[in-house]
Amino acid sequence: MSGVSVLQHFEVYQKSRVAFVQAVAEAATRPQNIEVMQNAGVMQLLRPLLLDNVPSIQQSAALALGRLANYSEDLAEAVVGNEILPQLVYSLSEQNRFVKKAASFVLRAVAKHSPDLAQAVVDSGALDALVPCLEEFDPTVKEAAAWAIGYIAQHTAELAQAVVDAGTVALLVLCIQEPEITLKRISASALSDICKHSPELAQAVVDAGAVAYLAPLIVHPDAKLKRQVCSCLAQIAKHSVDLAEVIVEAEIFPNVLNCLKDTDPFVRKNAATCIREVAKHTPELAKLIVNSGGAAALVDYVSEAQGNGKLPGIMAIGYIAAFSETLALAIIVSKGVAPLKEALVTEPEDHIKAASAWSLGQIGRHTSDHARALAEGDVLRHLLACMVHQDSSEDLKTKSKRALKAILAKCTHLQALQPLLREAPVKVQKYVLKQFASILPHDVEARRAFVQNGGLQFLQELNETVGGKLTKFIQQINSCYPPEIVEYYSPNYSKRLLEKIEDYAPSL
Numbered sequence: 001m002s003g004v005s006v007l008q009h010f011e012v013y014q015k016s017r018v019a020f021v022q023a024v025a026e027a028a029t030r031p032q033n034i035e036v037m038q039n040a041g042v043m044q045l046l047r048p049l050l051l052d053n054v055p056s057i058q059q060s061a062a063l064a065l066g067r068l069a070n071y072s073e074d075l076a077e078a079v080v081g082n083e084i085l086p087q088l089v090y091s092l093s094e095q096n097r098f099v100k101k102a103a104s105f106v107l108r109a110v111a112k113h114s115p116d117l118a119q120a121v122v123d124s125g126a127l128d129a130l131v132p133c134l135e136e137f138d139p140t141v142k143e144a145a146a147w148a149i150g151y152i153a154q155h156t157a158e159l160a161q162a163v164v165d166a167g168t169v170a171l172l173v174l175c176i177q178e179p180e181i182t183l184k185r186i187s188a189s190a191l192s193d194i195c196k197h198s199p200e201l202a203q204a205v206v207d208a209g210a211v212a213y214l215a216p217l218i219v220h221p222d223a224k225l226k227r228q229v230c231s232c233l234a235q236i237a238k239h240s241v242d243l244a245e246v247i248v249e250a251e252i253f254p255n256v257l258n259c260l261k262d263t264d265p266f267v268r269k270n271a272a273t274c275i276r277e278v279a280k281h282t283p284e285l286a287k288l289i290v291n292s293g294g295a296a297a298l299v300d301y302v303s304e305a306q307g308n309g310k311l312p313g314i315m316a317i318g319y320i321a322a323f324s325e326t327l328a329l330a331i332i333v334s335k336g337v338a339p340l341k342e343a344l345v346t347e348p349e350d351h352i353k354a355a356s357a358w359s360l361g362q363i364g365r366h367t368s369d370h371a372r373a374l375a376e377g378d379v380l381r382h383l384l385a386c387m388v389h390q391d392s393s394e395d396l397k398t399k400s401k402r403a404l405k406a407i408l409a410k411c412t413h414l415q416a417l418q419p420l421l422r423e424a425p426v427k428v429q430k431y432v433l434k435q436f437a438s439i440l441p442h443d444v445e446a447r448r449a450f451v452q453n454g455g456l457q458f459l460q461e462l463n464e465t466v467g468g469k470l471t472k473f474i475q476q477i478n479s480c481y482p483p484e485i486v487e488y489y490s491p492n493y494s495k496r497l498l499e500k501i502e503d504y505a506p507s508l
Contacts, residue, residue: 014054021049021060028067038075042068043082050087055096062091062102070109076117079110085124092129097138104133104144108151115155122152122159127166134171139180146175146183150190157197164194164201169208176213185225188214192232199239206236206246215250218271223264230259230270238277244285248278253292260301260313269309272301276316283323290320290327295334303339310343311352318359325366332363332370337377344382350393357383357396361403368412375416380407384424405431412439414446418455421462426470429462433473440480447480456481457489 024042027033042064049061065084069076079085084106091103107126111118126148133145149168153160168190175187191210195202210232217229233252237244252274259271275294279286289295298320302313317336321328331337337360344356360383364374374380386392387400408431411417421432436455440447450456459474478486 014057017049017052017054017057018060021046021057021064025060025064025067028064028071031071034068034071034075037068038078043078043084047082047084047087050084050091055094055099058091058094059096059098059102062088062099062106066102066105066109069106070112073113073117076110076113079106080117080120085110085121085126089125089129092126092133097136097141100133100136100141101144104130104141104148108144108148111148111151112154115159118152118155118159121148122162127152127162127168131166131168131171134168134175139178139183142175142178143180143183143186146172146186146190150186150193153190154193154196157201160194160197160201164204169194169204169210173205173208173210173213176210176217181222181225184217185222185228188217188225188228188232192228192235195232195235196238199243202236202239202243205232206243211236211246211250215247215252218252218255218259223262223267226259226262227264227266227270230256230267230274234270234274234277237274238280241281241285244278244281247274248285248288253288253294257292257294257297260297265306265309268301268305269312272298272305272309272312272316276312276319279316280319283327286320286323286327289316290330295320295330295336299331299334299336299339302336302343307347307349308352310347311355314340314343314352314355314359318355318362321359322362325370328363328366328370332373337363337373337379341377341379341382344379344386350396353386354393354396354399357386357399357403361399361406364403365406365410368410371407371409371411372413372416374407375411375413378416380404380411380416380420381423383407384420384428387428388425401428404428408432408435411435414439414449418450418453421455422458430470430473433459433470433477437473437476440477450477451481451485451489456486460486460490 024037024046027037046061046065049057050065052058052061065079069079088103088106091099094100107121107130111121130145130148133141134149136142136145149163149172153163172187172191175183176191178184191205191214195205214229214232217225220226220229233247237247256271256274259267260275262268262271275289275298279289298313298317302310302317305313317331317340321331340356340360340363344353344360347353347356360374360379364371364379383400383404387397387404392400408417408428412435414436417432417435421429424432436450440450456477459477462470462474
């Protein structure tokens with residue numbers, strides 16, 4: 001056999017390998033092929049091709065494995081079980097940038113499914129191999145590595161700590177400064193995944209100078225980048241007052257408020273989340289948000305947002321209103337009560353209703369003026385409805401009850417209180433009567449109105465139906481009226497009059 005014919009066999013073998021890995025990589029994009037390939041032993045066939053002497057075959061083999069591992073947790077476990085990770089880690093040290101990208105893709109696809117699989121990636125030595133990829137000249141290699149690192153860090157604080165210990169944070173901060181938008185996005189996302197677990201991890205990101213480069217990107221025209229930036233800043237701010245102050249000192253206000261009007265719903269939601277995480281810590285931070293125009297911006301956001309998107313805005317309003325009378329008044333002046341009531345009434349999800357109830361309670365609990373604003377906004381009746389409705393979740397019932405109690409304790413708006421007297425259960429009637437008992441002795445007009453609206457008559461009927469549970473308050477209110485008036489409105493008054501007729505002997 002001549003040398004030429006021998007070489008032909010090698011060429012045929014190489015072409016077959018190329019055709020095989022390309023066909024498998026292509027087939028792996030369609031879910032209906034996955035099980036067939038798995039049953040045919042595709043993992044064992046692809047594994048040796050990762051170390052093929054032809055780089056394009058290595059790349060296609062890694063791409064196929066990545067697509068398979070991305071498809072399901074079982075296939076990702078099969079990649080680990082077939083001891084493919086060490087070969088991928090070895091591929092990362094190769095010179096070929098396409099192979100590095102493909103190997104990073106597989107590591108990311110394995111790590112994304114669960115903490116155990118992410119730990120298997122870390123145990124294979126992948127982090128030490130991924131870190132140099134963040135220093136590559138080619139931005140697409142940096143992207144692939146940053147993506148894999150973010151997917152490892154997202155699961156637990158321990159995994160995120162392993163990522164930090166490998167020296168990734170400073171390099172991710174450098175990647176944010178690169179001109180490529182996709183690299184900025186993925187690096188911000190990876191930093192967000194690191195920050196979210198603990199104050200210590202967030203501090204590590206702050207210490208690397210990330211905030212100074214993230215904050216200006218709030219005004220970047222790219223929506224996907226703004227999503228990740230707002231998310232990362234929120235994850236930093238949520239842990240402590242000091243970290244929230246770092247975010248504020250980077251001058252994100254008022255720019256982050258403008259993001260509440262962004263065309264992208266995820267930018268709006270992440271910006272609202274960032275504002276919420278800053279607002280919750282101290283009165284000073286909440287005041288800074290309000291002084292920047294935050295109250296009106298949040299109210300507009302809650303009015304316009306849909307579904308779960310409302311939640312961070314509702315919570316931010318509640319946190320701000322909780323701190324002081326002045327801040328709660330700022331929410332009322334910004335017409336914040338109506339959209340919160342709207343969410344309480346119309347949102348199908350109980351957790352959004354519960355958040356609305358909580359925020360309304362924070363607004364109304366300060367003074368009689370605050371409570372009156374909620375009473376005039378017809379909030380009390382809807383809180384009561386959520387509290388007593390049989391389909392309401394326990395959390396919604398609890399939050400509605402607490403909000404109602406807090407508002408009633410300050411409410412002196414008797415026209416709003418009286419309907420509750422008839423509709424409420426005994427535990428709420430008690431708080432309503434307590435308010436009447438404190439107001440009526442000092443207000444003649446209120447006493448007259450209470451009689452004219454049927455309140456006094458209802459009170460006498462109530463005294464008989466609740467079995468003495470409200471006697472103390474009923475007696476206090478009755479003592480505000482002449483005995484003959486009270487007697488006139490008592491249920492047995494007409495019966496006693498009839499008895500007097502029967503007992504009366506006319507003198508003829």
